[in-house]
Amino acid sequence: SSCDIGMIGLAVMGENVALNMADHGFKVAVYNRTVQVAKDFVARNPSTPGGLVCCETLKDFVRALKKPRKAVILVKAGPPVDMVVKQLIEAGVEPDDIVVDLGNSLWTDTIRREQEYAKQCKFFGSGVSGGEVGARFGPSLMPGGDPASWQHLEPIWRAIAAKVDPATGKPIEGASPGKPVEGGVPCTAYIGPNGAGHYVKMVHNGIEYIDMQLICEAYTLLDGLLGMSKDEMSRVFSEWNSGDLDSYLIQITADILQQKDPVQKDKPFVDFVLDTAGQKGTGKWTSSNALDMGIPANAIAEAVFARCLSALKDERVEASKHLSGPTPTPVADRQGTITAIRDALYCSKICAYAQGFQLMAAAQAEYKWTLDFGTIASIWRGGCIIRARFLQKITEAYTRNPGLTNLLLDPYFNDQIKQGQANWRKVVSIAAQNGVWAPAFMSALSYYDGYRAAHLPANLLQAQRDYFGAHTYERTDQPRGKFFHLDWPHPSRPQLDIKGTG
Ligand code: 2AM
Numbered sequence: 089s090s091c092d093i094g095m096i097g098l099a100v101m102g103e104n105v106a107l108n109m110a111d112h113g114f115k116v117a118v119y120n121r122t123v124q125v126a127k128d129f130v131a132r133n134p135s136t137p138g139g140l141v142c143c144e145t146l147k148d149f150v151r152a153l154k155k156p157r158k159a160v161i162l163v164k165a166g167p168p169v170d171m172v173v174k175q176l177i178e179a180g181v182e183p184d185d186i187v188v189d190l191g192n193s194l195w196t197d198t199i200r201r202e203q204e205y206a207k208q209c210k211f212f213g214s215g216v217s218g219g220e221v222g223a224r225f226g227p228s229l230m231p232g233g234d235p236a237s238w239q240h241l242e243p244i245w246r247a248i249a250a251k252v253d254p255a256t257g258k259p260i261e262g263a264s265p266g267k268p269v270e271g272g273v274p275c276t277a278y279i280g281p282n283g284a285g286h287y288v289k290m291v292h293n294g295i296e297y298i299d300m301q302l303i304c305e306a307y308t309l310l311d312g313l314l315g316m317s318k319d320e321m322s323r324v325f326s327e328w329n330s331g332d333l334d335s336y337l338i339q340i341t342a343d344i345l346q347q348k349d350p351v352q353k354d355k356p357f358v359d360f361v362l363d364t365a366g367q368k369g370t371g372k373w374t375s376s377n378a379l380d381m382g383i384p385a386n387a388i389a390e391a392v393f394a395r396c397l398s399a400l401k402d403e404r405v406e407a408s409k410h411l412s413g414p415t416p417t418p419v420a421d422r423q424g425t426i427t428a429i430r431d432a433l434y435c436s437k438i439c440a441y442a443q444g445f446q447l448m449a450a451a452q453a454e455y456k457w458t459l460d461f462g463t464i465a466s467i468w469r470g471g472c473i474i475r476a477r478f479l480q481k482i483t484e485a486y487t488r489n490p491g492l493t494n495l496l497l498d499p500y501f502n503d504q505i506k507q508g509q510a511n512w513r514k515v516v517s518i519a520a521q522n523g524v525w526a527p528a529f530m531s532a533l534s535y536y537d538g539y540r541a542a543h544l545p546a547n548l549l550q551a552q553r554d555y556f557g558a559h560t561y562e563r564t565d566q567p568r569g570k571f572f573h574l575d576w577p578h579p580s581r582p583q584l585d586i587k588g589t590g
Pocket residue numbers: 097098099102120121122125162163164167168171172
């Protein structure tokens with residue numbers, strides 16, 4: 089028993105996290121269901137600073153770990169996680185040992201598993217973001233579970249996490265195999281008990297969906313309204329990347345747009361990528377949880393539906409032959425339009441993040457977690473896919489006011505939208521007039537206009553419900569919580585509804 093930690097599941101994420109740990113001097117036991125995969129992995133990486141120990145059985149794996157044992161599982165989310173935990177228990181894992189699920193698990197599964205296995209081990213859930221490269225050289229890690237278990241994991245999590253420069257808030261780049269970055273603030277912090285880490289990871293992914301969709305809409309508008317070439321667009325995104333929109337996703341977009349296709353020489357690579365998006369489900373989970381909790385995360389859901397619509401490629405091709413729309417007319421004011429699209433993107437992005445944080449606030453109330461929103465934003469500054477300069481502003485907003493009800497109400501964000509909204513509205517209306525698809529820009533704007541409305545037409549809606557279903561309504565001239573019904577065939581006076589009032 090000499091290993092500091094163990095990794096089960098050696099697909100690319102598992103391998104890279106194991107190598108990341110070994111680079112930081114931790115001795116890592118590795119196990120994979122298909123044993124040859126583990127053997128090959130260790131053979132390919134014979135001399136890491138910490139060392140990798142190939143375990144052919146789970147019994148060997150359990151025996152290889154120092155107590156309290158720390159076993160990380162990185163297998164396909166769902167039933168495989170339970171299979172592996174049960175096998176680990178059979179192989180000798182004890183009640184004080186910590187079994188970490190680092191996969192993209194549904195947070196309710198994590199809550200269930202912690203309880204289900206409580207007598208046999210400390211089950212702990214940690215979100216990880218950053219893709220393959222993040223896993224290898226520094227991901228953002230969102231740990232949730234028993235605080236005492238976190239004490240044991242923390243040194244390892246802090247070591248392997250991405251690091252940001254405390255002065256600039258920007259990720260420290262430049263790690264290479266065997267040479268991790270030194271110093272910096274690690275992009276990990278204890279999120280909360282049981283499923284809190286996986287929940288926050290899920291919301292991160294929901295935000296990632298909308299962040300990507302907004303960029304795609306900007307791209308399609310630059311094309312549809314300005315007829316820009318991919319190289320020109322690449323320069324626009326590079327320029328945006330030096331301002332408020334500075335982020336990993338904008339940067340890779342600039343990079344992608346200047347990429348030439350290796351087969352169809354000298355033509356843009358993106359032009360040969362089929363326009364049908366895939367998805368693995370975390371955006372859908374975020375959106376259906378928003379529906380379950382009654383939180384209007386409409387822009388996040390819009391991004392999921394946008395992927396669904398893109399996937400209906402054959403139907404769209406057919407419909408394009410029958411359904412009419414306006415022919416986009418080129419816009420004359422080129423620079424003004426570019427700036428307007430940038431502003432629309434930034435304002436929409438603020439709304440999208442406001443929705444994500446509203447979701448976490450609602451989940452916190454539902455599960456009695458105490459989430460630190462400023463810290464959550466800060467650990468997303470590096471390592472993860474949504475890393476961005478913008479996150480520093482969110483941390484500052486929650487530092488100014490930890491009880492902030494909505495990001496939109498923070499003075500900085502409020503001011504940013506004040507400055508950008510005329511352009512945002514212009515872009516949405518030009519898109520509508522020209523028949524350019526921009527669902528997330530539009531959805532975000534309608535969230536903004538709905539959220540800032542002291543009065544919505546739901547008075548008529550309640551009247552309709554009372555009319556056809558006697559669903560009752562509250563009155564503006566009576567205290568809240570008193571429910572009335574109008575006897576519609578004989579509307580002489582409103583009746584106080586006893587059932588509704590109770
Ligand atoms: P494999 O190499 O034996 O397929 C991603 O699929 C990773 O999860 C792989 O390392 C895979 O192991 C592992 N995995 C998937 N389902 C599993 C299961 N039911 N039990 C153990 N490992 C599993």
